Amino acid sequence: MVAISKEDEVQKISTSIFVTNFPEYARAKDLCNVCKQYGHVVDAFIPNRRSKASKRFGFVRFIKVFDVDRLVSNLCTLWIGNHDLHANVVRFQRPSISNNSKQTHQNGDPINKETSYAHAITGKAKLKEDCEPVMVLDEVCLNQ
Numbered sequence: 001m002v003a004i005s006k007e008d009e010v011q012k013i014s015t016s017i018f019v020t021n022f023p024e025y026a027r028a029k030d031l032c033n034v035c036k037q038y039g040h041v042v043d044a045f046i047p048n049r050r051s052k053a054s055k056r057f058g059f060v061r062f063i064k065v066f067d068v069d070r071l072v073s074n075l076c077t078l079w080i081g082n083h084d085l086h087a088n089v090v091r092f093q094r095p096s097i098s099n100n101s102k103q104t105h106q107n108g109d110p111i112n113k114e115t116s117y118a119h120a121i122t123g124k125a126k127l128k129e130d131c132e133p134v135m136v137l138d139e140v141c142l143n144q
Helices: 006-013 028-038 068-075 117-122
Strands: 014-020 040-045 057-063 086-089
Touching: 006 014, 006 057, 014 028, 014 068, 028 040, 028 057, 028 068, 068 086
Parallel strands: none
Antiparallel strands: 014 057, 014 086, 040 057
16 A cells, blocks of 8 residues: 655645746745735745746645636736736646656666756766766767
């Protein structure tokens, strides 16, 4: 029997909303405080990365949402400082914590998060000391 975590239970009954167009100084707590007037906020998150348009964005998770469209339109009326929030329902749900540990590549091999591409790009990769040697070939080795 698989144990279901509280996080999994909350995810089943929650609605995540994507928000953007808030000031640089705003934190997740600020999003939580301003959004709670339209529902029961259980989580707010602002990643360190930016959108393709170089804007900050975040996610606010609500429970007991009866009308998602009304919630989104209400959130679009909110202001933080001189910025009016833009809100939409998220397109993709975040995988649950229990599923994260079981992720695999398409070939069935388990994904090692400490040596993933994302960790290598951000500089947080854990290097193994028993790496295989690497051979660099010059252009003269190419078969024309």
